[in-house]
Amino acid sequence: MQEQTDTVTTTTTTPQYTLRQATDDEFKQNTFDSYPQWGKPLTPEQYWGREVVSKAVVTNHRPWVLLYDGKTVSSCETYGENSAYCYIDDDQFTMHRGRSESVASVFVSEKYRGKGYASIMMNMLREQCQREGAIFVDLYSDINPQFYAKCGWTEYSRQSVIIDLSQYPATATATATDRTDITMIDSSNYVPIVHMEIEKTTLVFKERWQHFRQQLNQQQHPDNNAADGIPTHLFGKLLTPERVAWHMSQVQLYSQSLQIQPVPTCFGVKINATDSSMFWFQDFRDRELYIFHLTAANKEDFKTMIDLAVAEARKYGFNEVKFWYNDSDKIKPEYLEHIGQKIVIRDGSVPMAVDWIPPNAPSISGKGMFINIEKFVWV
Numbered sequence: 001m002q003e004q005t006d007t008v009t010t011t012t013t014t015p016q017y018t019l020r021q022a023t024d025d026e027f028k029q030n031t032f033d034s035y036p037q038w039g040k041p042l043t044p045e046q047y048w049g050r051e052v053v054s055k056a057v058v059t060n061h062r063p064w065v066l067l068y069d070g071k072t073v074s075s076c077e078t079y080g081e082n083s084a085y086c087y088i089d090d091d092q093f094t095m096h097r098g099r100s101e102s103v104a105s106v107f108v109s110e111k112y113r114g115k116g117y118a119s120i121m122m123n124m125l126r127e128q129c130q131r132e133g134a135i136f137v138d139l140y141s142d143i144n145p146q147f148y149a150k151c152g153w154t155e156y157s158r159q160s161v162i163i164d165l166s167q168y169p170a171t172a173t174a175t176a177t178d179r180t181d182i183t184m185i186d187s188s189n190y191v192p193i194v195h196m197e198i199e200k201t202t203l204v205f206k207e208r209w210q211h212f213r214q215q216l217n218q219q220q221h222p223d224n225n226a227a228d229g230i231p232t233h234l235f236g237k238l239l240t241p242e243r244v245a246w247h248m249s250q251v252q253l254y255s256q257s258l259q260i261q262p263v264p265t266c267f268g269v270k271i272n273a274t275d276s277s278m279f280w281f282q283d284f285r286d287r288e289l290y291i292f293h294l295t296a297a298n299k300e301d302f303k304t305m306i307d308l309a310v311a312e313a314r315k316y317g318f319n320e321v322k323f324w325y326n327d328s329d330k331i332k333p334e335y336l337e338h339i340g341q342k343i344v345i346r347d348g349s350v351p352m353a354v355d356w357i358p359p360n361a362p363s364i365s366g367k368g369m370f371i372n373i374e375k376f377v378w379v
């Protein structure tokens with residue numbers, strides 16, 4: 001159900017600065033320039049090969065360059081997705097769709113750093129996306145989020161769960177592996193499972209909407225003088241078949257390039273009776289298993305799926321299984337207690353977004369709430 005959107009070639013110009021889409025040659029140059037930052041453990045050639053594969057799979061990919069007096073001083077990439085939002089003050093829950101953009105690979109060569117180029121590029125890119133009609137732009141900051149906050153982005157939850165496998169029981173995984181009422185997710189069966197997940201995400205939006213709508217009703221009561229802390233709208237991304245295919249292709253490319261055996265073929269699990277599901281990817285760069293999408297109908301399903309993720313991680317000698325935790329409508333606190341895990345605040349990958357969801361456009365309102373924030377990988 002991915003909405004088809006044309007790639008737009010547009011240019012933003014100020015007296016000295018131009019932001020425009022990079023040519024193929026510029027994109028290749030940017031990739032080699034940023035290799036020391038993100039490329040290892042691949043070789044530079046493998047890293048470029050990975051970019052070629054990656055960009056063929058990811059949706060609406062656009063590389064960008066910022067020119068200062070005609071010279072390239074900064075670069076980044078965006079990709080467009082069909083995302084969702086709803087208004088809290090609607091009398092009935094309605095899920096709307098629109099295009100969002102995600103920013104990745106924000107980069108300035110060392111010789112040009114500290115001159116304000118990245119800030120200028122991010123401000124121009126934000127204006128560009130707003131003009132094109134994006135409903136929001138998100139990114140995942142690995143630097144001090146203040147940098148992006150100054151350019152208009154708002155920081156959201158950075159809660160994670162990190163399972164240390166040296167502390168996780170070995171026997172539990174054997175029990176889960178024996179189960180016959182589960183479907184392991186692979187390249188042949190993931191598409192219908194993803195479509196089911198989109199329906200489930202709609203329910204996550206609805207539960208959040210009901211929660212805030214109820215608060216709004218109470219606040220509007222004449223006897224109430226509660227503080228105005230209720231978001232005007234909720235927005236977020238949806239799992240798509242393209243995103244899952246992208247993860248699969250990246251994992252397989254890394255394992256082949258690094259000669260890791262067996263090449264992974266399993267990317268998650270579904271519990272047949274309840275439709276609980278989990279999608280993961282094997283991160284061979286940081287040697288951990290990351291769960292990027294997770295919905296569980298009850299704590300037993302949750303534990304079964306975690307046990308299977310642990311088994312997959314142990315297959316590759318990884319030390320940790322991780323996932324982001326930001327929606328209690330999807331994973332309830334008692335599920336974590338059931339597997340003896342706690343929420344931690346992670347250092348990197350800080351979710352940040354700026355939105356222009358009507359009627360707040362064209363101002364940067366900061367009153368929307370980014371929900372359903374799922375691990376996004378750009379290794």
Ligand SMILES: CC(C)(COP(=O)(O)OP(=O)(O)OC[C@H]1O[C@@H](n2cnc3c(N)ncnc32)[C@H](O)[C@@H]1OP(=O)(O)O)[C@@H](O)C(=O)NCCC(=O)NCCS
Pocket residue numbers: 037105106107108109112113114115116117118119120140141142143144147
């Ligand atoms: C991060 C990076 C893009 C910044 O580029 P830049 O052109 O030097 O940034 P600017 O000159 O626009 O810096 C603007 C502000 O950000 C701050 N800043 C720069 N690098 C920063 C960093 N790594 N962490 C936090 N703040 C940073 C600057 O101190 C400056 O602050 P000020 O406005 O209070 O003076 C550049 O250092 C880089 O390419 N780093 C390697 C790749 C990377 O980490 N990218 C970000 C991935 S999320």
